[in-house]
Amino acid sequence: MIRFILYGVLIYLGYRILKPLVASFMKSAEDNPPASSGDTELIRDPHCETYFLRQRGVEARIGGRKVYFCSEECRDKYMLTHGKT
Numbered sequence: 001m002i003r004f005i006l007y008g009v010l011i012y013l014g015y016r017i018l019k020p021l022v023a024s025f026m027k028s029a030e031d032n033p034p035a036s037s038g039d040t041e042l043i044r045d046p047h048c049e050t051y052f053l054r055q056r057g058v059e060a061r062i063g064g065r066k067v068y069f070c071s072e073e074c075r076d077k078y079m080l081t082h083g084k085t
Helices: 002-031 072-082
Strands: 042-044 051-053 058-062 065-069
């Protein structure tokens, strides 16, 4: 019988200790909303076909439209192989 009382007290103390920790974790998660979809847009490099974040890519104008590459090296190779400047 004393064993059940002791277990009950330990469970209650664990609850009292963990409740503020969980509450602070939940509050910090609410303070940091997820990034907008524009911040995490993955696009594929037309030359090497790797995926990368658009805002980290190298931009080039080809045929009047914007094309993004993962690096300047891929952009330059694409321009050479396709004969466009």
